[in-house]
Amino acid sequence: xxxxxxxxSYLALAASLVPSLLYFTGMIxxxxxxxxxxxxxxxxxxxxxLWAGQCETADTSAN
Amino acid sequence: xxxxNQLTQVxxxxxxxxxxxxxxxxxxxxxxxxxxxxxxxxxxxGPLFLAAGASIQDLIFGLLLGNILAVLTWRYLVTPIxxxxxFTLYYQLERIAGGSLTKCYNxxxxxxxxxxxxxxxxxxxxxxxxxxxxHYTVPEATFxxxxxxxxxxxxxxxxxxxxxxxAGYQAVARVANIAAPWMIAIFVACGVVSLVQMEATSFAxxxxxxxxxxxxxxxxxxxxxxxxxxWQIVAFAWLCNGAMHFGMADLSIFRFARSASSGWAPxxxxxxxxxxxxxxxxxxxxxxxxxxxxxxxxxxxxxxGALGWTGIICVVIAGWTTANPTIYRAGLAxxxxxxxxxxxxxxxxxxxxxxxAGAFPNLSAQLLGFVGTYGTILGPMGAVVFVDYxxxxxxxxxxxxxxxxxxxxxxxxxxxxxxxxSIGLYLIFxxxxxAAYAVIPAWLACGMIYLALSKLTQKPxxx
Numbered sequence: 001x002x003x004x005x006x007x008x009s010y011l012a013l014a015a016s017l018v019p020s021l022l023y024f025t026g027m028i029x030x031x032x033x034x035x036x037x038x039x040x041x042x043x044x045x046x047x048x049x050l051w052a053g054q055c056e057t058a059d060t061s062a063n
Numbered sequence: 064x065x066x067x068n069q070l071t072q073v074x075x076x077x078x079x080x081x082x083x084x085x086x087x088x089x090x091x092x093x094x095x096x097x098x099x100x101x102x103x104x105x106x107x108x109g110p111l112f113l114a115a116g117a118s119i120q121d122l123i124f125g126l127l128l129g130n131i132l133a134v135l136t137w138r139y140l141v142t143p144i145x146x147x148x149x150f151t152l153y154y155q156l157e158r159i160a161g162g163s164l165t166k167c168y169n170x171x172x173x174x175x176x177x178x179x180x181x182x183x184x185x186x187x188x189x190x191x192x193x194x195x196x197x198h199y200t201v202p203e204a205t206f207x208x209x210x211x212x213x214x215x216x217x218x219x220x221x222x223x224x225x226x227x228x229x230a231g232y233q234a235v236a237r238v239a240n241i242a243a244p245w246m247i248a249i250f251v252a253c254g255v256v257s258l259v260q261m262e263a264t265s266f267a268x269x270x271x272x273x274x275x276x277x278x279x280x281x282x283x284x285x286x287x288x289x290x291x292x293x294w295q296i297v298a299f300a301w302l303c304n305g306a307m308h309f310g311m312a313d314l315s316i317f318r319f320a321r322s323a324s325s326g327w328a329p330x331x332x333x334x335x336x337x338x339x340x341x342x343x344x345x346x347x348x349x350x351x352x353x354x355x356x357x358x359x360x361x362x363x364x365x366x367x368g369a370l371g372w373t374g375i376i377c378v379v380i381a382g383w384t385t386a387n388p389t390i391y392r393a394g395l396a397x398x399x400x401x402x403x404x405x406x407x408x409x410x411x412x413x414x415x416x417x418x419x420a421g422a423f424p425n426l427s428a429q430l431l432g433f434v435g436t437y438g439t440i441l442g443p444m445g446a447v448v449f450v451d452y453x454x455x456x457x458x459x460x461x462x463x464x465x466x467x468x469x470x471x472x473x474x475x476x477x478x479x480x481x482x483x484x485s486i487g488l489y490l491i492f493x494x495x496x497x498a499a500y501a502v503i504p505a506w507l508a509c510g511m512i513y514l515a516l517s518k519l520t521q522k523p524x525x526x
Binding site: 013016017019020021023024025026030033034035037038040041044045048049052 | 240241244
């Protein structure tokens with residue numbers, strides 16, 4: 001489950017960044033960049049808490 | 064600018080050296096610094112470089128050199144002392160300068176934190192206001208309010224941030240950790256989109272830099288000719304975190320480092336947040352000028368123009384996740400002076416001060432000067448720690464003098480701190496020198512004065 005969430009997070013991160021590069025090369029328009037980045041953002045914040053952040057909290061609180 | 068996710072660590076082993084079992088590998092520090100220096104204030108600082116008239120070449124090479132110097136300062140000034148003693152800055156200061164003086168220093172730090180948090184509240188409010196058509200405008204007067212609707216929004220945002228900070232920072236720290244890689248991606252995306260908006264999509268256009276020089280020309284036509292030359296950029300990039308490295312605040316972080324190589328970790332924060340982030344944020348303003356002939360550095364509107372709702376979310380999260388721990392830290396500092404008051408109460412007091420500061424948009428617009436002033440005030444005390452660690456024993460004086468004689472105020476440290484800081488503040492506010500320029504002279508003067516006064520005032524004490 002965590003591995004799947006991790007893969008989804010990386011794809012979401014790519015969806016937040018890559019469209020701007022495609023816009024730079026003229027392959028997509030500005031609106032497509034905005035909506036893809038928003039979708040990537042939403043998915044990132046849903047999937048990433050499933051695998052990230054927990055270990056950091058545990059580690060630091062153990063100090 | 065830095066934030067405070069490390070608080071979870073700072074509050075442990077406050078009065079004892081960090082034991083080997085609690086020491087951390089370098090990876091933890093790299094992760095922490097990556098998030099810490101990609102903050103809401105980057106959206107404000109980047110455009111200010113453009114508004115101040117910095118050329119793109121000076122910005123690229125000046126930030127590069129300044130950030131390298133900052134990393135070297137962390138690595139070779141802070142880390143050796145941190146892993147040599149493994150104490151927090153405050154405990155070291157208490158041992159050297161005395162408890163009362165350390166509390167005083169801590170309160171000053173807390174007040175400055177409130178102003179920093181205020182700037183972050185302003186940044187967040189600027190973004191929240193965009194969908195509601197609430198405009199962020201910077202009045203002429205330093206302590207002038209913006210539009211009433213914007214002031215009201217600042218109060219709402221400030222109250223929410225203060226209440227969340229008072230409830231505890233764990234959840235916010237977790238959101239900050241999760242958001243960090245995404246924020247970095249969004250900064251890059253903002254920069255790339257801005258370049259396309261300025262039609263700078265070829266190597267020739269990028270290297271010619273007309274997109275930047277046109278924006279500078281526009282700003283100077285409206286605001287008059289200004290200059291922000293190479294060495295000023297170097298000084299700013301090097302010393303904007305002067306309180307953290309020259310001031311030794313990050314002793315509290317690196318005391319957990321297993322090896323000195325962790326001292327290279329700030330490089331990721333510097334080159335993602337203070338290099339790429341600032342340049343991308345500056346490009347946002349250049350694009351806005353080209354598209355709408357508007358040179359107001361409104362972080363929310365700038366991010367909206369590039370990435371729409373994603374930009375707004377980024378500015379809000381960046382501002383919120385950095386303001387929150389900053390207010391929490393300020394609350395802790397205030398509580399140190401009034402231990403009978405609860406931490407929650409003092410955090411709310413800090414939040415109220417930050418919200419009032421955030422209601423004055425001109426304060427955040429003067430962030431370039433503020434962070435230099437912040438370093439000038441807090442940085443010199445790091446020289447006292449440096450002298451105590453490296454020089455006192457070598458010249459036959461006692462280190463940790465206050466704890467050895469049971470003093471609550473080491474006069475040598477007090478005078479060594481106040482004298483150069485007073486002169487530095489006079490030069491900044493009365494003579495108008497660029498604030499970051501005062502940090503290193505004040506640091507050197509503080510160290511020399513502390514050494515000389517210790518030589519004159521120290522009395523023999525048993526080993």
